[in-house]
Amino acid sequence: MSPPPSDVSVIEAPVSTDSSARPAKPAGARRIRSGPLIVGGFSVAWLTLIVLIPLAAVVVRSFEGGVDEFWNAVTNPQAVAAMRFTLIVSIVVAAIDAVMGVLIAWVLVRDEFHGKSLVNGLIDLPFALPTIVAGLTLLALYGNKSPVGINVAYTQAGVALALLFVTLPFVVRAVQPVLMSLDREAEQAAASLGAGPIYAFRRIVLPALRPAILAGVALAFGRAVGEFGAIVLISGNLPFKTEVASVFVFSRIESDATTSAAAVSVVLMAISFVMLFGISYWARRAEKA
Amino acid sequence: MGIEARNVTKRYGEFLALDDVSVAVRDGSLTALLGPSGGGKSTLLRVIAGLEEPDDGTVIIGDEEVTNHPPQRREVGFVFQHYAAFKHMSVADNVGFGLAVKKRPKSEITKKVQELLDLVGLSHLGKRYPNQLSGGQRQRMALARALAVEPQVLLLDEPFGALDARVREELRAWLRRLHDEVHVTTIFVTHDQEEALEISEQVVVINEGRVEQSAAPQEVYDNPANEFVMGFVGPVTKVGDRLVRPHDVQVFEHPGEGTQPAEVIRLARLGFEVRAELQLGEGDALSAQLSRAEADLLELAEGQIVHVRIEPVVSPSA
Amino acid sequence: MTAGRLSLRVVALGYLGLLLLVPIGMVFYRALENGIGPAWDAVTTPPAQHAFYLTCMIALIAVPLNAIFGIACAWLLARYEFRGKRLLDTIIDLPFAISPVVVGLALILVWGREGWFASTSVIFSVPGMILATIFVSLPFVVREVEPVLREEGIDQEQAAATLGANTFQILRRITLPTIRWGLTYGIILSTARALGEFGAVAIVSGKISGRTETLTLFVEDRFQSLDLAGAYAAALVLALIAVAVLALMTILQRKYKDH
Numbered sequence: 048m049s050p051p052p053s054d055v056s057v058i059e060a061p062v063s064t065d066s067s068a069r070p071a072k073p074a075g076a077r078r079i080r081s082g083p084l085i086v087g088g089f090s091v092a093w094l095t096l097i098v099l100i101p102l103a104a105v106v107v108r109s110f111e112g113g114v115d116e117f118w119n120a121v122t123n124p125q126a127v128a129a130m131r132f133t134l135i136v137s138i139v140v141a142a143i144d145a146v147m148g149v150l151i152a153w154v155l156v157r158d159e160f161h162g163k164s165l166v167n168g169l170i171d172l173p174f175a176l177p178t179i180v181a182g183l184t185l186l187a188l189y190g191n192k193s194p195v196g197i198n199v200a201y202t203q204a205g206v207a208l209a210l211l212f213v214t215l216p217f218v219v220r221a222v223q224p225v226l227m228s229l230d231r232e233a234e235q236a237a238a239s240l241g242a243g244p245i246y247a248f249r250r251i252v253l254p255a256l257r258p259a260i261l262a263g264v265a266l267a268f269g270r271a272v273g274e275f276g277a278i279v280l281i282s283g284n285l286p287f288k289t290e291v292a293s294v295f296v297f298s299r300i301e302s303d304a305t306t307s308a309a310a311v312s313v314v315l316m317a318i319s320f321v322m323l324f325g326i327s328y329w330a331r332r333a334e335k336a
Numbered sequence: 337m338g339i340e341a342r343n344v345t346k347r348y349g350e351f352l353a354l355d356d357v358s359v360a361v362r363d364g365s366l367t368a369l370l371g372p373s374g375g376g377k378s379t380l381l382r383v384i385a386g387l388e389e390p391d392d393g394t395v396i397i398g399d400e401e402v403t404n405h406p407p408q409r410r411e412v413g414f415v416f417q418h419y420a421a422f423k424h425m426s427v428a429d430n431v432g433f434g435l436a437v438k439k440r441p442k443s444e445i446t447k448k449v450q451e452l453l454d455l456v457g458l459s460h461l462g463k464r465y466p467n468q469l470s471g472g473q474r475q476r477m478a479l480a481r482a483l484a485v486e487p488q489v490l491l492l493d494e495p496f497g498a499l500d501a502r503v504r505e506e507l508r509a510w511l512r513r514l515h516d517e518v519h520v521t522t523i524f525v526t527h528d529q530e531e532a533l534e535i536s537e538q539v540v541v542i543n544e545g546r547v548e549q550s551a552a553p554q555e556v557y558d559n560p561a562n563e564f565v566m567g568f569v570g571p572v573t574k575v576g577d578r579l580v581r582p583h584d585v586q587v588f589e590h591p592g593e594g595t596q597p598a599e600v601i602r603l604a605r606l607g608f609e610v611r612a613e614l615q616l617g618e619g620d621a622l623s624a625q626l627s628r629a630e631a632d633l634l635e636l637a638e639g640q641i642v643h644v645r646i647e648p649v650v651s652p653s654a
Numbered sequence: 655m656t657a658g659r660l661s662l663r664v665v666a667l668g669y670l671g672l673l674l675l676v677p678i679g680m681v682f683y684r685a686l687e688n689g690i691g692p693a694w695d696a697v698t699t700p701p702a703q704h705a706f707y708l709t710c711m712i713a714l715i716a717v718p719l720n721a722i723f724g725i726a727c728a729w730l731l732a733r734y735e736f737r738g739k740r741l742l743d744t745i746i747d748l749p750f751a752i753s754p755v756v757v758g759l760a761l762i763l764v765w766g767r768e769g770w771f772a773s774t775s776v777i778f779s780v781p782g783m784i785l786a787t788i789f790v791s792l793p794f795v796v797r798e799v800e801p802v803l804r805e806e807g808i809d810q811e812q813a814a815a816t817l818g819a820n821t822f823q824i825l826r827r828i829t830l831p832t833i834r835w836g837l838t839y840g841i842i843l844s845t846a847r848a849l850g851e852f853g854a855v856a857i858v859s860g861k862i863s864g865r866t867e868t869l870t871l872f873v874e875d876r877f878q879s880l881d882l883a884g885a886y887a888a889a890l891v892l893a894l895i896a897v898a899v900l901a902l903m904t905i906l907q908r909k910y911k912d913h
Contacts, residue, residue: 101760154666175896177850184677273753276852319751414816420809434817
């Protein structure tokens with residue numbers, strides 16, 4: 048077993064400058080590292096209060112009526128419809144993100160044109176823009192009063208559109224750095240051996256991008272599943288048609304049916320956790336390879 | 337200030353980095369901790385500095401036991417292999433950092449900083465930033481910074497390891513001259529035996545967490561304590577089950593007292609030196625080192641039969 | 655210029671234009687359709703002004719708190735190994751994975767009338783909205799500062815220690831200056847997230863106009879009240895802030911590389 052890297056060693060907390068104030072310790076006794084302990088304690092307390100306790104409350108409430116009520120809540124037809132729609136539209140959106148994300152990243156990395164850096168900056172717009180405004184902007188162009196005659200308000204396509212907006216940056220930003228650091232020589236070697244550009248892309252570039260694409264897709268999917276603000280205006284929230292899981296939960300809360308809301312929330316959280324753990328476990332495996 | 341480490345033991349999990357190590361360094365001396373990578377020498381240096389805590393043992397600087405003191409209180413100057421320059425500060429602010437921390441008056445700091453910059457040959461670079469300096473300049477800045485607070489002890493962790501060979505040699509000699517001028521007890525860590533032998537007054541050879549030998553450079557070379565030290569500190573060639581220095585292999589044209597016949601398998605001409613790979617009658621292969629003049633005199637050529645006598649001037653005591 | 659390359663470019667730019675640019679352009683158009691005057695009036699009504707002030711105030715509380723704890727967590731994660739480190743890592747990422755609606759629900763369950771820490775001054779009022787905002791903007795500072803701390807390594811801090819600096823001096827003179835760009839970037843991202851939060855504060859606030867409406871809630875409220883002019887005008891303000899944030903992000907990213 049090899050020794051740990053030197054950046055693991057500890058910075059000492061400030062100690063009283065008067066050595067006579069502390070009794071002499073026997074050789075080998077450890078100094079108590081007070082600094083990190085205090086910081087660690089505060090951080091844990093903060094996270095517990097802000098994140099852990101609230102989430103725990105949701106889980107606890109979801110089982111308040113026992114497993115039966117939990118099961119009833121999540122198998123409620125409207126809930127099932129909402130969840131099914133959410134999953135399907137999120138998968139579709141993630142798939143489109145994968146394709147368009149790679150394409151856009153490719154153009155941003157390999158192509159040159161005026162205003163490219165502006166376009167590059169634009170990619171982060173969905174991160175900077177409030178979701179409700181995103182929904183409104185799409186509605187302005189593709190809704191009731193659309194100047195181009197396209198109206199996706201109250202349709203499933205409208206929901207997909209809103210999700211495409213908010214998930215745009217994930218795959219692009221995940222793929223860009225990998226693409227930038229790719230060794231071009233491999234593609235050049237392929238070309239010298241007679242491979243066409245599409246073949247070379249498929250066999251050489253794409254495999255190298257695969258981990259990044261999957262990481263981006265997982266993030267996009269996770270985001271899409273929970274999205275609320277961008278969807279709430281454009282979808283019309285029609286139950287069994289355009290109602291997504293998050294809107295369903297919202298309506299349950301408004302009706303004071305918190306247990307039912309909590310149950311569906313738990314399912315949503317479970318899906319997200321699987322995504323999160325999936326990426327990090329798998330990113331670690333990829334790193335070791 | 338003399339330095340003493342007594343019975344220092346340090347573990348990282350299962351790995352034993354230092355095993356009951358004791359080292360004594362004379363006041364005002366320049367000492368080298370020499371050894372292979374991972375052998376424990378940097379760990380020992382950091383224990384002395386207070387950057388690592390030993391599991392057992394004591395550290396004494398001067399006449400004070402400092403084992404439980406944090407680095408702030410030990411008055412040690414430390415120079416890192418990769419400079420640890422404060423990138424967001426100018427060279428002058430870097431050098432003056434220790435004085436600013438002690439809240440010295442600004443005029444005093446400015447004066448001291450300039451003195452030190454002059455000392456290390458960076459007189460006009462005070463306003464530059466570390467990323468505008470070369471590696472060698474950065475290391476000299478790091479030294480000036482460490483010296484600014486007038487430490488009792490100066491510790492250098494592979495100070496020239498990140499530099500080019502030529503710069504390394506220059507700075508090595510420069511460090512020796514600096515030490516002659518400033519006289520602070522100095523310990524430096526290196527894996528380069530040439531560096532250790534060239535400038536230090538005392539060499540401590542550390543391997544696998546243990547001190548193999550601690551003596552003056554010539555002593556370590558001429559009377560190595562064991563085979564490891566012999567092999568680490570200079571070139572060796574194996575004859576049977578003995579270790580011999582290649583330049584102790586005497587090569588003659590004609591047989592004489594105590595010689596054996598050997599065939600020249602390969603000759604490598606390396607500028608001033610000639611390295612000959614020889615094969616003794618019984619099948620032992622060994623390496624001999626001759627000067628160009630000697631090789632020319634013997635008209636050495638591959639395939640030639642010569643006569644060798646091995647008279648080790650150096651042999652391990654163990 | 656091959657046909658392939660050109661078509662890729664066209665598809666990419668076309669997609670971005672239709673999805674991002676043109677819709678944003680529509681907001682600008684719709685908001686200013688009848689001139690700047692009416693738009694200005696729409697965003698200076700008392701409820702609008704209150705929404706603006708409330709949004710800013712919440713951000714001014716939530717973001718610094720997240721910055722302080724972000725630095726603390728980043729420091730712990732970058733410098734130390736300890737049991738449960740991976741768990742800490744995961745918990746910090748949780749806000750990215752939870753739907754805002756679930757966040758709102760969670761806060762009601764803890765602080766609401768029948769909640770674990772039942773309190774009348776959290777839900778349906780500003781403290782609850784602050785808690786929601788803190789939750790959703792929590793990870794940004796940590797995630798931006800941690801890699802900087804990790805990369806810079808511990809050498810500079812140890813050097814400062816040997817030169818006599820105590821922990822506080824090390825923090826002030828070495829650590830904070832080293833992370834300043836990462837910290838700034840993280841604060842900007844955190845602020846953008848705080849300003850843009852909708853779902854969680856919608857649930858927690860009760861959306862009481864003039865009292866517990868943020869600018870995002872105001873946009874929705876105007877829309878549902880069929881006051882499109884008001885909705886677009888407020889959306890324009892938020893969009894302008896977003897563009898400013900984008901610009902800052904781009905500038906900072908370039909600064910990053912200089913160091």
